Amino acid sequence: MKNICIFEDKGYTKLLPIVYTRPSFEIRCGIDLLINKVVRQYPNAKVSLLCRDYLADVTKEKYPNYSVNKCECTDGALYINGRVLLNSQIPLDGTEEAGVTKDGTIVYIRTNKGTCDKITAEVLLSENPIEKIKIKTVEANDYSMINYTWEVFQYNPKQLTADFNTFTGGKGKIEGKVYEGAYLLNPSQIFIAKGASVFPGCVLNAEDGPIYIDEDAVLQPGAVIEGPHFTGRKSIIRIGAKIRTGSTIGEVCRVGGEVEDSIIQSYSNKQHDGFLGHGYLGSWCNLGACTNNSDLKNNYGNVKVYVEGKLMDSGSMFVGLTMGDHSKSGIGTTFNTGTVVGIMCNIYGEGLPPKFIPSFSWGGAKGMVEYMSDKAIEVAEKVMGRRKVKITDAEKTLYKKLYELTKVEKTYKISSKE
Incomplete structure (x- = not known):
């Protein structure tokens, strides 16, 4: 074979x-x-x-x-x-x-x-x-292929439905604990895996697409989820969260506030109020309280996004924040439409930071300094340790290599007008 x-x-x-x-x-x-x-x-x-x-x-x-x-x-x-x-x-x-x-x-x-x-x-x-x-x-033009970052969340709703059908045969099932006072709309399209908990006051609305809650996930009281949607293993959806249609949350995440049409890779946190829309967060990211991103321009024009150092028309009115692994935002950070943040960044302060933030950067709208690789790896090791994950020597070597490879990003000429 x-x-x-x-x-x-x-x-x-x-x-x-x-x-x-x-x-x-x-x-x-x-x-x-x-x-x-x-x-x-x-x-x-x-x-x-x-x-x-x-x-x-x-x-x-x-x-x-x-x-x-x-x-x-x-x-x-x-x-x-x-x-x-x-x-x-x-x-x-x-x-x-x-x-x-x-x-x-x-x-x-x-x-x-x-x-x-x-x-x-x-x-x-x-x-x-x-x-x-x-x-x-x-x-071979009949295959869907991801060419740009924003295409991931554009494909996401249909992929959520396709994957739900693959894993469940298209049929909902309750294997976990759904407490009295939780509301499941269209339960035939809701799958609650074993060990998962859905607390009173939660609303799971699968009228417009299926919902899959994976093993040992927790939906705290008052959380609202619209399908299609996936919450991964051991993730927690915080009290009163508004998880709108087309969102995917990976394993061991902590998510609150409002999320729409976004993907969050595993081990990332958006614990507090704030909006993430039409975005993609890598792993080990953390958005501070009241971090918000814009995903729609006031003139309803197509959003332009930096790709390989050049500003590119996405062809879409809706593009929010794209953030690489191990990057973080401080409280109250606001990201402009179509902002791209590299890996190992720490963004904070008032005002809108640039629409492209090079990897290994520390700062915000008032300026950036280089985030040295040794310090970034030290922080990553602490963050991973809190989730009982040990950073490996191979990962440390990779991050040091990426520190060198991403230096070219700091030479990109970023416009302040877009």
Whole structure:
């Protein structure tokens, strides 16, 4: 049987900063990570992962049963782009070919053993991998693929519904504890996993989409959740929270205030009042009390977002805050529409900070200073320790590497007019 190789391509650069610390196939969209959506389609195949070299060690720690940066290819392999939202199988068997989109992006490569020898992580991350591999191409325009950070939350509502149907067969079920005085609207589309608790005064409204509350999650009194929605394992939704439609909250998060059409990766906190809309938070982020982001311009125009150092029209009226791993905001911080915050940042103070904040920055609207890597790692170790997670040597090495790689961000010329 052919094996599957899930790979990164050059497109990861347009998904920074949320993929600085993880391969692009570890983005969360819907209930699950992109990698898990692929693996579920091929339950009997061996899995290999191809990623940026500096992510290899942390990826090996997360996936000890998978081969990393070496594809198992005894009988050929099916290579699948890690940015694809895969909700059905790409056939393992068939003609040796590369399925590409209109813009030349590889969706998949189906090979025999001889061709496998030409395909490496380095080749797939290069500008023109097809020229190096020399394989027949066919059109593959029917697959959804994440190209920019704002597309993650745009795809999220449909992915929440698709994943709910995958995990539950489209049927709600109450395995946890729902206290008297909690209200479940359209309970046939609400799944409460074992160990989860829904306290009195909560309203779970699945009239417009399904709701999945994972194991040992807690919905405190008065929380309101609109579907489609996912709350991850051991996460806590705080008293009186307003979690509006299309939101995903990962494992071991603490979330309060108002959240709309946003994704929060695991181990991040938004404990207090404040608004997060049409945004994406990485892991180990913390938004201080009354942190707010704008997600709509007053003139109702398309939001422009910094991508690879250049301002780009998102094509959407709704884009909020994008924040990389281990970044934080102080109390009362206000972020402009389409703001991008790198990894390992500490943002605070009055006024609107710049729309692009380089990684390893400390400050706000009145100016930024460099956040030295050793201090950033020391704080990260403390934060992780509070959740009983030990930072690994591979993670420390990665953060030091990223400190050097992200220095280029500080050379970007950021406009004060957008």
